[in-house]
Amino acid sequence: MEGARTADFDAVVIGGGFYGCSIAIYLARQRGFKRVLLVEREASLLQRASYHNQARVHNGYHYPRSFTTAYRSRINLPRFVQDWPEAIRQDFTKLYAIARRNSKVTAAQFQRFCRDIGASVVPAALEHKRLFEPRLIEEVFLVQEYAFDTTRLAAWAQRELGEGGVEVRCNSRVVAINGLPSQQQQVVVQGQGLASEAITCRYVFNCTYSGLNQFAGDFPGVRSGLKQEITEMALMRMPDTLEGIGVTVMDGPFFSMMPFPARGLHTLSHVRYTPHLHWNDQAGLDPYARLDEYARASRVDRMIRDVERYIPAIQGAVHVDSLFEVKTVLLKNEGDDGRPILFEKHQGLPGCYSVLGSKIDNIYDVLEQLDGEAFTPASRQERQGIEY
Structure with missing residues (x-):
């Protein structure tokens, strides 16, 4: 050269x-x-990608259809907290709610799954259950899950x-x-x-x-097939009733809200509206160039309209910013939500x-x-x- x-x-x-x-x-x-x-x-x-995400340290709850992923998260979480204590935020209440309709798990199945992986799960306090619309939510659980500061x-x-x-x-x-x-x-x-x-x-x-x-x-190139998605993570200033709370509604076309310590805000993501565009990865099609060319029109209004059906208090939230990024997943895990590593020699x-x-x-x-x-x-x- x-x-x-x-x-x-x-x-x-x-x-x-x-x-x-x-x-x-x-x-x-x-x-x-x-x-x-x-x-x-x-x-x-x-x-x-290390910054543009939910900043969630998983404890397995998110993966009831992939026991291996769930169990590995459960084992890894205490190690992560021990190794990076200065980056971990634990001072918030984390709730998992099970939807009555369109969920792939029931409340009883979710509890059994949590017991199987050894993850703490107890019924949420009445004050927290009252945040949710009971006609749409079967049960609400208090869990142990944390956020990290990138x-x-x-x-x-x-x-x-x-x-x-x-x-x-x-x-x-x-x-x-x-x-x-x-x-x-x-x-x-x-x-x-x-x-x-x-x-x-x-x-x-x-x-x-x-x-x-x-x-x-x-x-x-890697042997495993990859799927690329342009995603939007909305950054929200939550009303007082939701400020110290993280929520995930399971397990289907729902949403999640997590503290985002790096900005002092919350992320809001939605299974339907967070992915904007997707394609199968290929050499010569630079995902980052495609992201740079993307118009980035926010879908946060659609997210909030759906979320408020389940949590009416979200109407008091303010959209501050949106983080757009390319998310990469293994094609072979599209059906089961498994999240193994790719390690290719x-x-x-x-x-x-x-x-x-x-x-x-x-x-x-x-x-x-x-x-x-x-x-x-x-x-x-x-x-x-x-x-x-």
Whole structure:
């Protein structure tokens, strides 16, 4: 590549969201990697999908049709709270309500499911039940579920990356991944000025979420089918009666409200109205470019009109902003709401991995997979002896 410089790293991690940062920190802290590079296309870390979501630390309640996902969330939640206590908000009441019609679970089934995964569930207090329209809601339960503050997670990541010696390049993106002799990889990085740099490394970790398949060169793409959605997460200022409360109505075409600590507001999402547009992922169709071109006309009015049938007090809420983002899910889990991780090793590019998680607590599933990998970071002599 004309004008390109060559630098050598043990690993290049592509994507500065929570997963990319956590993997880079893990490689430096736990696996002895001395030279790790983290490449992020935004101006700072944890600015895309890690920020533009419900900020919910799941405890399993959300997945009655996928026992494995529910149980893993239940196991991972206390670990997450212990590992990131400064980022966790617990000072609110979380309610799950079961709709009388169009729900895939009854109240009795939901209680039994919670017992099966070991998640706390008790009937809600009368004052909280009174928030709901009884003709539409069968039962309301008090549960244990928390929210996280992405800004505090970003501060943690910045600190740990620095202390671990990880080099971070923001406002940069990887445009190609190629295989080289001796099981080396080459990533081509473009900075703000579009100048390209060819970087060699032993390992590549593709943690770009919606951008998993958007690389030129030898990168084959992931084997699993992906669905992309442009979604709207409405940010609301709640009336006093709902201020310290989070609500999820189960299990069908309903909605959820969660505290959003990073802004001091609540998110409002709706199964029908949060997804604006969807398509099957394919190479060459950049999801982020499609999002940039999208008109972003809010559907919050439709959300509120439906929600107020179940919770009349929502009429006092004020729409402050909407977060539009691309959401990526595995096609194979469209029917059961399962949210496993995607962890692919690319056989044609030894040392190249693609990772996708759909929930923040999935990070433990990723780290367990990485624990089983036999990594061998390049020695200083090996790095000095590489010539291309």
